Amino acid sequence: MKNLLLLIVCWPLWTIAQVEYNFEMEPSKTNCHELPVSFNSTEKAIETLKSTTFRLQESIKISRYRSPRAAQFYSCDGLTGFLMVEETEDILMVYRAVPQDAWSQFSNSTDPIGYYENNIKGKYATVE
Known part of the structure; x- marks a missing residue:
């Protein structure tokens, strides 16, 4: 009986004490802060992206x-990122500032080739 009374009294206090923080997290355990503002070449960009630890990294x-044959998405903040697309065995395109929503739609599309042609290729700035 004492336990039940204690539960009834403490339950509202315990739920009030739980505070949900809704703030944007800084990229933790990443080295995104070391990414250069620009790259000397696409090859250097690819090398740098593959060696960087990102908050979000996905591939298809x-x-x-x-x-395209394959694609990888690299993001420091989970909102925008770099999209690396293997068009052929010899051609890799790297797009910058691609929204995560565009990546999500591309990677979940029933026709990713068509989505790439219509919504990504030529629409976002490339790393050169």
Whole structure:
């Protein structure tokens, strides 16, 4: 009985004490702060992106025979990021400032090749 009374009295206090913080997190356990503002070449950008620890890093395989073949998304803040697209075995495109929503739609699309052609290629700035 004492336990029940204690539970009834303490429950409202315990729930009030739980505070939910709704603030934007800084990228933790990443080295995004070391990313340069610009790159000397696409090759240097690819090398740097592959060696950086990002907050969000996802990839998809699309096709063996058609372009694009695969894509990777790298983001420091979870909102925008770099999109690396393997168009052919020899051609890798790196797009900057791609919104995470565009990546999500691209990676979840039933036609990622069409989505890439219509919504990404030529629409975002590339790293050169």
